[in-house]
Structures are given as structure tokens and as C-alpha cells.
Amino acid sequence: MKELIKVEGLEKSFYMPAGELKVLKGIDAVFNEAEVVGIVGASGVGKSTFLHVIGTLDKPTSGKVLYKIDKDIDPFSLSNGELAVFRNRVIGFIFQFHYLLPEFSAIENVMMPGMIAVSQGRSPSVISHRELYEKAEKLLDELALYARKNHKSGELSGGEQQRVAVARALLLEPNVVLADEPTGNLDTKTGEELFKLLMDINQKRGITFIIVTHNESLSKRCHRTLEMVDGRLY
Numbered sequence: 441m442k443e444l445i446k447v448e449g450l451e452k453s454f455y456m457p458a459g460e461l462k463v464l465k466g467i468d469a470v471f472n473e474a475e476v477v478g479i480v481g482a483s484g485v486g487k488s489t490f491l492h493v494i495g496t497l498d499k500p501t502s503g504k505v506l507y508k509i510d511k512d513i514d515p516f517s518l519s520n521g522e523l524a525v526f527r528n529r530v531i532g533f534i535f536q537f538h539y540l541l542p543e544f545s546a547i548e549n550v551m552m553p554g555m556i557a558v559s560q561g562r563s564p565s566v567i568s569h570r571e572l573y574e575k576a577e578k579l580l581d582e583l584a585l586y587a588r589k590n591h592k593s594g595e596l597s598g599g600e601q602q603r604v605a606v607a608r609a610l611l612l613e614p615n616v617v618l619a620d621e622p623t624g625n626l627d628t629k630t631g632e633e634l635f636k637l638l639m640d641i642n643q644k645r646g647i648t649f650i651i652v653t654h655n656e657s658l659s660k661r662c663h664r665t666l667e668m669v670d671g672r673l674y
């Protein structure tokens with residue numbers, strides 16, 4: 441298996457008035473291309489913090505995150521502008537709360553990351569508004585949302601909204617999707633369906649998924665599960 445993300449000696453602390461809060465305490469891990477890795481662990485142990493750091497949304501206090509795309513890339517050595525391009529191109533995010541814009545249609549929400557990239561002139565993979573629209577439409581079709589494409593996202597069911605969020609994460613063809621409790625806000629059956637969808641996307645497109653979940657039966661269906669205990673991954 442080919443390595444995609446290599447994490448070395450990763451530490452993350454938050455500095456509070458009461459002092460340093462050490463959350464990640466030296467994590468070494470490798471995530472390969474096309475694998476689905478579940479991350480489990482008690483509440484407050486640092487799972488979201490870990491996703492934020494490997495997703496380049498937050499900087500580590502020490503240690504390294506390397507992305508092996510063509511060559512080794514240390515995203516934290518990039519300028520802010522370069523990092524934004526990198527993140528846009530390489531990483532898709534799905535959160536527990538989908539963070540869709542409720543007044544915009546499903547398809548507008550899916551197109552949003554691409555529109556931002558295009559407006560900033562920094563998307564080599566997407567050239568026109570029309571192409572973006574067609575890509576978003578195709579994704580919505582794939583996720584059984586074609587008939588809902590012009591509905592305001594705020595009018596969709598919880599499961600449909602989360603599928604729109606999945607389509608949005610896939611729009612710019614990322615190498616990895618980081619999902620933080622993607623089924624956490626859904627009932628059991630809808631959560632199962634969403635999880636199956638993520639596994640299907642992984643099969644079909646070979647995208648790596650790193651999924652934080654409290655749901656044991658879902659985590660068991662990942663290719664591999666890591667447990668976070670006291671700021672370390674086992």
C-alpha cells in the first residue's frame with residue numbers, strides 16, 4: 441500500500457489562562473492511499489483536534505504532518521495562500537453538523553468550494569462555472585439527490601443534508617476526506633446508509649477516508665481502527 445499521510449511525533453497543546461493543556465502527546469501514524477481508517481476514543485481525548493491538525497486547519501505545537509503527493513509536502517511549511525490551495529485540492533471535510541448554507545440550494549452548496557477556488561483564481565482542476573455546475577450535478581446524481589438539486593438545503597432532511605455535505609467534500613476530487621462524526625447527528629438507519637455511501641465512494645474512487653466515530657458497529661467496518669487514548673493513537 442502506498443503511504444498518503446505520515447504523522448511523526450505530533451503534539452498539540454492549547455494555552456489557557458490556567459496553563460498549558462496538552463491534548464496530542466506524540467502521535468506517529470501512517471494513512472495509506474485508498475484506505476478507510478476509523479478513529480475512536482473517549483470524549484475529549486483529542487480526536488477532533490487530531491483531525492483539525494492533519495487537515496491543516498490548525499498548526500501542531502511540534503512534530504510533522506507529511507503528505508506524499510507526487511513528492512513529500514509539509515503543509516505547514518507553505519505560505520497561507522499556498523496552504524489554502526493545497527487544502528482545497530487535497531483534503532475534503534465532512535463534519536457532524538454539515539455547515540451547509542440553508543438559504544442556498546443543494547447544488548449551490550456543493551459548488552461552493554469550487555466557486556471560492558475559481559474566484560481566487562486558484563483552481564487548476566476546475567476551469568469554468570459551467571464545468572463546476574456539471575460536476576456538482578453529477579455528484580448529486582450519484583448521491584441520489586438529483587431531484588433535490590434546486591431545493592434550499594435548509595429544506596432537506598438530515599440525511600439528505602449530510603449527503604449534500606459529502607458531495608461538497610468530493611467536488612474538487614480530494615485525495616483524502618476527513619470526517620468528524622459524520623453520522624453523529626443522524627438516526628441509526630440514516631447513519632448506516634451514510635456510512636455505506638462513504639465506503640462505496642472509497643471503493644469506487646480510491647479516496648482515503650479518516651473517520652472519527654463513536655459508533656462501534658460502524659468503526660468495525662472500517663479497514664482499520666485506531667484508538668486514541670491519553671493523546672496517543674494505538
Ligand SMILES: Nc1ncnc2c1ncn2[C@@H]1O[C@H](COP(=O)(O)OP(=O)(O)OP(=O)(O)O)[C@@H](O)[C@H]1O
Pocket residue numbers: 454455461463481482483484485486487488489490
Ligand atoms: N481551540 C481550543 N482551545 C482550547 N481547548 C481546546 C480547543 N479545542 C479543543 N480543546 C480541548 O482539547 C481537548 C480535546 O478536544 P477534542 O474536541 O479534540 O476531543 P474529542 O476527542 O474530539 O472529543 P468528542 O469525542 O467529545 O468530540 C478537550 O479538553 C477540549 O476542551
